[in-house]
Amino acid sequence: xxxxxxxxxxxxxxxxxxxxxxxxxxxxxxxxxxxxxxxxxxxxxxxxxxxxxxxxxxxxxxxxxxxxxxxxxxxxxxxxxxxxxxxxxxxxxxxxxxxxxxxxxxxxxxxxxxxxxxxxxxxxxxxxxxxxxxxxxxxxxxxxxxxxxxxxxxxxxxxxxxxxxxxxxxxxxxxxxxxxxxxxxxxxxxxxxxxxxxxxxxxxxxxxxxxxxxxxxxxxxxxxxxxxxxxxxxxxxxxxxxxxxxxxxxxxxxxxxxxxxxxxxxxx
Amino acid sequence: xxxxxxxxxxxxxxxxxxxxxxxxxxxxxxxxxxxxxxxxxxxxxxxxxxxxxxxxxxxxxxxxxxxxxxxxxxxxxxxxxxxxxxxxxxxxxxxxxxxxxxxxxxxxxxxxxxxxxxxxxxxxxxxxxxxxxxxxxxxxxxxxxxxxxxxxxxxxxxxxxxxxxxxxxxxxxxxxxxxxxxxxxxxxxxxxxxxxxxxxxxxxxxxxxxxxxxxxxxxxxxxxxxxxxxxxxxxxxxxxxxxxxxxxxxxxxxxxxxxxxxxxxxxxxxxxxxxxxxxxxxxxxxxxxxxxxxxxxxxxxxxxxxxxxxxxxxxxxxxxxxxxxxxxxxxxxxxxxxxxxxxxxxxxxxxxxxxxxxxxxxxxxxxxxxxxxxxxxxxxxxxxxxxxxxxxxxxxxxxxxxxxxxxxxxxxxxxxxxxxxxxxxxxxxxxxxxxxxxxxxxxxxxxxxxxxxxxxxxxxxxxxxxxxxxxxxxxxxxxxxxxxxxxxxxxxxxxxxxxxxxxxxxxxxxxxxxxxxxxxxxxxxxxxxxxxxxxxxxxxxxxxxxxxxxxxxxxxxxxxxxxxxxxxxxxxxxxxxxxxxxxxxxxxxxxxxxxxxxxxxxxxxxxxxxxxxxxxxxxxxxxxxxxxxxxxxxxxxxxxxxxxxxxxxxxxxxxxxxxxxxxxxxxxxxxxxxxxxxxxxxxxxxxxxxxxxxxxxxx
Numbered sequence: 001x002x003x004x005x006x007x008x009x010x011x012x013x014x015x016x017x018x019x020x021x022x023x024x025x026x027x028x029x030x031x032x033x034x035x036x037x038x039x040x041x042x043x044x045x046x047x048x049x050x051x052x053x054x055x056x057x058x059x060x061x062x063x064x065x066x067x068x069x070x071x072x073x074x075x076x077x078x079x080x081x082x083x084x085x086x087x088x089x090x091x092x093x094x095x096x097x098x099x100x101x102x103x104x105x106x107x108x109x110x111x112x113x114x115x116x117x118x119x120x121x122x123x124x125x126x127x128x129x130x131x132x133x134x135x136x137x138x139x140x141x142x143x144x145x146x147x148x149x150x151x152x153x154x155x156x157x158x159x160x161x162x163x164x165x166x167x168x169x170x171x172x173x174x175x176x177x178x179x180x181x182x183x184x185x186x187x188x189x190x191x192x193x194x195x196x197x198x199x200x201x202x203x204x205x206x207x208x209x210x211x212x213x214x215x216x217x218x219x220x221x222x223x224x225x226x227x228x229x230x231x232x233x234x235x236x237x238x239x240x241x242x243x244x245x246x247x248x249x250x251x252x253x254x255x256x257x258x259x260x261x262x263x264x265x266x267x268x
Numbered sequence: 269x270x271x272x273x274x275x276x277x278x279x280x281x282x283x284x285x286x287x288x289x290x291x292x293x294x295x296x297x298x299x300x301x302x303x304x305x306x307x308x309x310x311x312x313x314x315x316x317x318x319x320x321x322x323x324x325x326x327x328x329x330x331x332x333x334x335x336x337x338x339x340x341x342x343x344x345x346x347x348x349x350x351x352x353x354x355x356x357x358x359x360x361x362x363x364x365x366x367x368x369x370x371x372x373x374x375x376x377x378x379x380x381x382x383x384x385x386x387x388x389x390x391x392x393x394x395x396x397x398x399x400x401x402x403x404x405x406x407x408x409x410x411x412x413x414x415x416x417x418x419x420x421x422x423x424x425x426x427x428x429x430x431x432x433x434x435x436x437x438x439x440x441x442x443x444x445x446x447x448x449x450x451x452x453x454x455x456x457x458x459x460x461x462x463x464x465x466x467x468x469x470x471x472x473x474x475x476x477x478x479x480x481x482x483x484x485x486x487x488x489x490x491x492x493x494x495x496x497x498x499x500x501x502x503x504x505x506x507x508x509x510x511x512x513x514x515x516x517x518x519x520x521x522x523x524x525x526x527x528x529x530x531x532x533x534x535x536x537x538x539x540x541x542x543x544x545x546x547x548x549x550x551x552x553x554x555x556x557x558x559x560x561x562x563x564x565x566x567x568x569x570x571x572x573x574x575x576x577x578x579x580x581x582x583x584x585x586x587x588x589x590x591x592x593x594x595x596x597x598x599x600x601x602x603x604x605x606x607x608x609x610x611x612x613x614x615x616x617x618x619x620x621x622x623x624x625x626x627x628x629x630x631x632x633x634x635x636x637x638x639x640x641x642x643x644x645x646x647x648x649x650x651x652x653x654x655x656x657x658x659x660x661x662x663x664x665x666x667x668x669x670x671x672x673x674x675x676x677x678x679x680x681x682x683x684x685x686x687x688x689x690x691x692x693x694x695x696x697x698x699x700x701x702x703x704x705x706x707x708x709x710x711x712x713x714x715x716x717x718x719x720x721x722x723x724x725x726x727x728x729x730x731x732x733x734x735x736x737x738x739x740x741x742x743x744x745x746x747x748x749x750x751x752x753x754x755x756x757x758x759x760x761x762x763x764x765x766x767x768x769x770x771x772x773x774x775x776x777x778x779x780x781x782x783x784x785x786x787x788x789x790x791x792x793x794x795x796x797x798x799x800x801x802x803x804x805x806x807x808x809x810x811x812x813x814x815x816x817x818x819x820x821x822x823x824x825x826x827x828x829x830x831x832x833x834x835x836x837x838x839x840x841x842x843x844x845x846x847x848x849x850x851x852x853x854x855x856x857x858x859x860x861x862x863x864x865x866x867x868x869x870x871x872x873x874x875x876x877x878x879x880x881x882x883x884x885x886x887x888x889x890x891x892x893x894x895x896x897x898x899x900x901x902x903x904x905x906x907x908x909x910x911x912x913x914x915x916x917x918x919x920x921x922x923x924x925x926x927x928x929x930x931x932x933x934x935x936x937x938x939x940x941x942x943x944x945x946x947x948x949x950x951x952x953x954x955x956x957x958x959x960x961x962x963x964x965x966x967x
Contacts, residue, residue, distance in 0.1 A: 037635075163286035164294040170320050172313040172415075173305055175424040176365075179317060182417045183382075186321060192368050192380040235305045238298025247294055 042214050043266050055138060055212040055264030058219040062139030065132055071121030080116035082109075082140060093144035094261050097250050099157040106161045108249045109137045110223050111241040130240070137221045138210045141263035149207055149261060151254040158250060161243070165251025168244055178233035180248070196268065204256035206249070208265030215268045222249050316415035323414045329729070335411045336731060339404055340422065342429040347403040347436055348394065354438025355445070357431050364427060364435060369417075372438070372446050374642045377601070382417060384709050389439045390447035393756055401732050401757055402436045412730045413705075448642075499649050503586040504568055505538040506651065511570060511584045532587055533570040533577070540566055586648045588616045588625045588639050597647035599638075607631035612652055662690035663894055666712040668703055669696040671924040671931065672770065672862060672886070672917060676716035678935035679908060680888055686939065686962045687904050688955060693932070700725060708758055713894045718884035719746040719765055722754070732757055740882035743769070747885065759892040763902055765885035766912035772810060772881050773861040774820075774874045775847060780855055781872040788875040792856070793826035803830040805846035805854035807839045817858075819880045828856075844869055861914050864922030873914060886912065907947050908939065940966035 046053060066077045066089075078087035083098050097108040103115050113136050117123040153159045172179040180200070183192065188199035195215075198205060209222040220228075223245050227237035238244040296303045312335060315323065323331060341347065357364040358372050367376055371385035379385075389402075405412050407422030407429070421427040427435070438444050503509050510532050566581040588594075592613040596606065609630035617624045623639040627646055637645035663684060667677035677693045684691035694712065697703035700721060706712045720740045728737055732753060739745050751762040776786060784800065786792050796802050810816040811831060821827055832854040834842045843857035844865035859865060861873045888905050895901050916938075923934040942948050943966060952959035 160286060160290050161294070164291050167286060167291060167317075168295075171306065171309070171317045172321075173309055175419070175426050177313060177316075177410075177419040177424065179321075181320065187382050187417055190380065190382045192382055193378045194380075197382070230302075236299075236301035238302040242299065242302075243294040243297035244302060245298070 039214075039266065039268055042268075046214075053212065053264075053266055054214075055210070055219065055266060056142070058135050058210075058212065059138040059142040059264055062132075062135035062137065065136050066139055071117065071123040073120065073122040075121050077113075077116055077121070077136070080112075080120050082112055082116075089140050089143040091144050091147045093141040093263070094147040095150050095152070097158070097161070097246050097253065098152065099155050105243075106157050106246055106250065108221075108223065108241075108246045109140055110134075110221050111246060113137060113140070114241055134210060134219050134221055134224070138219060138264045141210055141261065144261040145263055147261050148258050149204070149253055149256045151250060151257055153254055161247045161250040162254055164243070165247035165249070168248050169251055174230075174233055174235040176233045178235070180229065183229075200252060201255050204259035206253040206256040207259045207261045208263055208267075210263060211265030211267045213267050219264070222252075312410060312414075312420075316410075319415070321415040328414060331414050332411055332729060332731075335408050335414070335420075335423075336404075338420075338423045339407050339411070340429050341403075342433050347399050347433050348440060349430060349433030349435070349437040351434070351437035351441035351444040353431070354434035354436070357427065357435055358438055363431070364421065366435070374445075374448070374640060377638075377643075386439060386446060388447060390442060390444065394440055395756065397732055397753065398757060399436060399440065401730075402439055403432055404731065406435050407432045500586065501566065501581060503648060503651060504535065504581045504584050505566060507535050507537060509535045509651065510587045510589050511535060511568075512587050513579070513583055514585050536569040536571045538566055538568040538581070588613055588623055588646075588648065590614065590616055591652045592648050593650040593652035594625075594627055594646045595649045597637075597639075597644035599643045599645050601645060602635060602637075605629075605633050605635070607633065610649065611646070662692045663714060663898075664712045665691060665693045665714045666703055666706060667693075667696045667715050668699060671864070672921050673716060674931035675920050675924060675935050676886055676888075676912075678932045679939065680714055680716065680905060682932075682935055682939050683904050683908050684898075686958065686965075687900070687951060688958045688961075689898055689904075707760060707889060707891065714888055714890045716886050717762075717889045718770060718886055719743070719750055719762070720771070720882035720884040722750045722762070722887075722889065724882070726750075726758070727753055741879040743879075743883040743885065746883055747887075750887075754889070755892060761890045761892060761895055762887045763890055763895075764906035764909045765887040766909040766917070768862050768886060768912045768914045768917040770860055770862045770884045770886060770917070771876070772816065772858060773876060774804075775844060775857045775859045775863075775866060775871040776855060776874065777847060778870050778872045781874075786874065787872065788877050789820060789824050789880070790877060792874055793824040796826045796828070802828065802856055803832055803853045804828045804856045804858065805832040805834060805843040805851070806858040807834050807843070810858050815881075820876075823878050823880045841865060844871060847871060862917035862921060864918055864920075864925040866914070866918040867922040868926040886917070903950055907950055908942065911942060911947050936966075 043053065069076050080086065081100075081102075082089060082092035083095050083100070084090075084092050093109055096112065097106050099106050100112065100115070102119075105111075107115060110133055113133050114128055117128050117133075118125060151158065151162075153162055169180045169185075172182070183197045184200040188197050188202070190197050206222065209225060210219060211225075212219050218224075223240055226245055226248055227240070230237035295306050309317070312331065315327065315331065319327075342349070355373075358366040359376070361368065366372060367379045369380045369382035371379040371381070371387055373379070374387060401412075405418075406427070408420045409416050409418035410420055410423075419426070422429065422432050438446060441447065504511065511534070512532050567578055568581050568584060570577045570579060570584065586592075590613055593610055594613055595610050596602070606629040611627040611629040614626045614628050614634070616626075624636055625639055625646060626634065626636045628634045639646060663681075665677050665681045667673035674696060677696070681691045681693040697706055697712075697715075700717075703712070703715050704717070704726065707715055723740050723746050724737065726732070727749065728735065728740075735749065739749065747762070747765050754760045754762055774789060774792060776792075781787060784791075784795055786795055792802070804811070804817075806817065811833070817828065830853070832846055832852045834846070840857075840859040840863055843854075844859050844863065846852070846854040847857035848865075848869040848871070857871075859871075859873075865871065866873055886909070888909065890901065898904075920934055920938060923929045924931050943963065952962070
């Protein structure tokens, strides 16, 4: 019940502040604003207007979902293990993706949430909504804010995913001959149209996803981000929760090891 | 699926730690469509992927020739298509999507900057070589730059040959909006007969007349009248203020040297001349000019680096400078973010025709703005604390990483500095490809390149010309081809090749040379053929390559029988040591002709009079914008480079390689040693202050 009321509030609240954000984006296009400055200004503006960032609203929604009793087993997610034991979320995200013996695979935060909903709570696959997964992922990630990323590559299964991730990072494919590395390693800090190309490795991006994107007003996990990249370069992306996505996440997260998590993020 | 993936990835996995079965399984888990996309990789994509877009040198040639074979042409053979269709393709994100990475229209604010701006690309002209190059670059960018970020539009089927040709039209057509700002200049620039360079014998002639492109309507269009505010007028009459001509007014009539768009001059003086209705004479028309408004009545003398102009104030515009006070301009697009306040220019970035200024507004807001033709987001309203002494940004000079290059880079910077032109040697780049790319993309302005390297790497291997490779062995032809092609294909100039030739050569002890009168390869061949005892110290590769030792033996008609093999790596230093010390009886060594060892070990380099080897004359390669800004470039650099024969280069290299001195110090000492000699008599003619400063610095 509590969670339903909160959701309504969230929706109204977001649509109000996002109106302001969209107006600002239009101005920014004319003015050649530095991408980083643009982000800082948007953030400031939204904080000044509303006192809270959209990412946190999503995380609060996720928190409410996390503690709700749901599914055929009528359990909350406190019964699930995110790597540090059942119900422990503090610091768990900083060690994801990791290998889970119960599912016998390396899982990222998205995939692990789905496993939990399906196997522990007993929610059918069709009933698992993507927006709920994103909200819960935002909550779990927020609970690692301040913890250093720590992906353990000495686990053989994780290491294999890391190596596959490296291959995928450099893999040029599709009719645009694109790879992750072209934009996010070779041509960093340039712009494709108005979108600045982030130096993924140097800026340890794994530490600030899931993130709220003000340019199109959505909350995205890293899976969404990677899939959109591939879509943009005319390659059909891997399906959600699949290994190619998780492999790339392992690669990027491991390269961010030691950097402190600051999630949910706020990006263009 | 597994099987296909396994085969496909076998190429990849050798470069990575993961085994192919695991990789294939992980990719397959992403769904059939994704796995199919991954499996659809062609050989070239795989090579680029596994080498992280840095193709090793030994794979480049085969890569390029394979990619070249994938290029298809329109059925009617016409590669210069319809520019209007090209414009649509350029801006369509589902077709060319070119604007995602390149500026192609001055008013496209959403254009990306991953690739260079293409504004004014048509300045290269419409010779067949340029049309071909442009077509092939779009159809398959990897022929010219393996694994570059640019996608292979034609090869991947995203564009048809006809659509590719239409894009070529958009880039090259005089009428294309992409070329709006250079059309006037093209008609006044005689284009060399690049197309005639298809056979060596026509090169030396160099006289083929060129069809002049149709003159654009610009010549007849009336002078645009601009209404000036009183604050603008004040600036335009203040000595020291930097100005440029307003658009469309950059090209004075015949008899005056051209001014490039956005070329920057300094106000020298101004005078009021009569009132409205009066007429006076200015450069623009070579006719009487009728005063139509107050601004016309002010005649302003503008000093450009090459020449002074007199122009009515209405034709000029103060350009952005640090410290200037500005207000929103006609193309302002930042709404009310400046709170209606004025601002101060914090910094100015000029790249080609584009100026970007950062402005601190008085309400505390700060942002960057375009200040380019047709897009003036801000405009000057007062000088503020702008001080006219603020000069243009320095010329940036780089080089490759070996000693001779470091010295030459420093030398070029010092020569400019001595002549009071700001220039900076920013250190070496990693190899030919990297430093040339930096030059083509405008990151640097100058670096020293070798004629033979330039000819084969940037023209023969990229297929810009189909000349015979043997042309690289001809010093004169090599020089002519690079200096004729480069300005028109890449806007890069080869200014004064040095006489020195950093190529493979035979070296002998000077006493031995004197004893047997052996000073060139022919002498050596005769000596050997008459039964002279010779043993050659050489790296293995040179001794075995068909274009190495064999090329000498064939051309001069002799054969080495005895070898001292120095092993597989390039070892000119070891060869020189072997000859000096008579190691194992070696008396001839294979070295580079300008090596410091020649001086240090008292060796003689035998001249290759018949041209068995490519000629590598070191030459400053310079972006056109530098020549525009400093037309005295030739007068500054040529006297220095003319002195750089093998002896001079070898002495310079010795100081750095053998004596381990600082390249900058060595370069400075060399320039100072030239001062006062005939060589530099052309320097400092109009600038006695520069001369005194320079002499002082040499003390």
